[in-house]
Amino acid sequence: MSVLARSVGNAFRNKIRTTAVVAVLAVAIGLALAMLVANQAVTAKVTELNASVGTTLTVNPAGGQGFEGGGEPLTVQQAATAAQVPNVTEVVGTKALRLRNATEMAAQGAGGAGGFGGQATTTMTTSLTPAVDAGTLGNRNQETGTTGSQPARTFSLPITATGTGAEVDSTGKALDITEGSGLGDYTAASKSALLGTTLAEKNSLKVGSTFTINDQTFTVAGLFDAGTAFGNNAVYLTLTEAQTLAALPGELSTMIVTVNSMENVDAAKTALQTALGTDKADVTQGQRNLETAVSSLDSVKNISLIAFVAALGTAGLIILLIMVMLVRERRKEIGVLKAIGAPNRTIGLQFVLEALVLVTLGSAVGAAVASFASGSIATALIGSSTTTTAAPGVRRATGGFPGGDPLGGANQLLTSVTASASPGVIAAGIAAVFGVAIIGALVPALLTARIRPIEVLRGE
């Protein structure tokens, strides 16, 4: 019987204790790993959110936003000015048009769509039927001042057609084209258009189908998914085409300005505001609510990292205590080994190997537990801390397994763990756990081995 065989045998000597030790270790190590996974998931989400909104600024005409409000419209010249501001990497101009269903307009009469704010928003007719119902509450858009003159009138929301200078939506995020292709050169006039998925569905349009705006025929080049019902009730055209349609070349509704990095956003915002003039343009930063989402996610990230360290520390402490107890319990055996001539290193080796067997088992079970648990932990962490905007990211970060797919789980664990900590850090963590186990076994074993055998044999 070799030292190794003896150690393995000893590790399983007391089956109940071994099971308990492995279970406790597994929970601690599993928790540590799960925290690492959660940390990674949140980090990925934060990066994604930062990438999408963190570096974009929106410029609106002073006093106006969207279709509402007054003030002078923005111009192409201002876009050029904005592009000169330090740290600005891209300026995308958009021109928004308001489309109303032609038949409905005719039924309501020519003045039906009037009464919008002072800004020169152009309302046009289209063959498209909106995909969003106006709803029954209230009298949306103060359609008529009169009471009960048109009681059973059918009414639906307008459709927004946005001419854009690049393949991005109004927040600067890249359009998610699900079918067909983009519009190619967004600064050239083109009779192609991108339709939101629900709008296309409502009008039974596919890629290649046609519809009209102001009696001009447009071809559907592609479909996009904005993620919301409202966002999908929209049409994208090239910027130039929209300006041509509105007969307002050189005029912009908004500019989406991309800054080169997060740190420079505030400075660029101030510089941009100065360059354009406060009386001419309002510069706003992306969506402020996302920023708070990011900061709360950041705190979750920190908590998960602390939890990881704490769980790892706990695992270490448990191993240390267990090993110390285990060696103390077997003092007499050490005395016997020593009395029949076992060198200290043999005694040390035997207990170290025994510790390693326990830790290896605990780690393996812990990793298995983590594989099953990490997905739901990450989902729960992110799900409870952010608004709905986090949803797609979560799906991506966790791989969408609520504990049903062990193989995928293990893969997910591996990728997550390696993504959130470098191999060196992981190796160091593993080494730390095993190191603690080795020290916990070796030190008390050697201390006992140093005592005169007769004293150890006699017991306490």
Add this chain to the structure above:
Amino acid sequence: MIEVKNLVRMFQSGERTIKPVNNVSFELAQGTFASIVGKSGSGKSTLLSLLGALDKPTSGDVVVDGVSLAGMPDGKLTEYRRRDIGFVFQQFNLIPNLTALDNVMLPMEFAGVRRSIRTQRAKELLEQVQLDVDRHDRRINRLSGGEQQRVAIARALANEPKLILADEPTGNLDEQTGGHIIELLNSLRREHNTTILVVTHDRSLANKTDRRFRLQQGRLTEETAPKQTQGTAAAGTAAVAAAATVG
């Protein structure tokens, strides 16, 4: 050759100090079969553990083949126990979750003996102490007291030690098995010139040894009755004691 010089072992027991071994001196030539008798609690086990380097004396020294144990570092003492000493404990001190065979193989493993040779020799030794073959692979905690005692003896013989220190090696054995063990030890002495020192309450065993010592209140005296004439042994006990207890 083992020389014991003015050996003292003191214990602090509350207020009192007890000296189970109080200024003991004697010499044993290589190949001697000797016995120590004495009342329970007279210090026999204490003396034996000092000789086996399991304990350190309060004062005095044990010299083995000219080498003093007193000045030896821990590692050398371990080597001495492994190579030169076969110790049979009064409480056996076997590893309970290992089999009889594994227990006997342990000292050989520490001495670096090859596995195949270890197994072979362990089996032979267990046969020599008359442990049934079907008990060889049984774990110690499933063996009877007498069976354990014989495993302990087999383990003590494993590394062919120069000196065997046995604390009541026949205490749990029937007369016949005990007699066989004595015969086994005697043959070792004859064939390998092994020095053997046994602690015993067994008169018949003591009478078969070359030299007989008695430990009384920490003092060692030697009985000089001729070992063949068992009837006069008791009478001779008190008569002459001083020979080996000089100092």
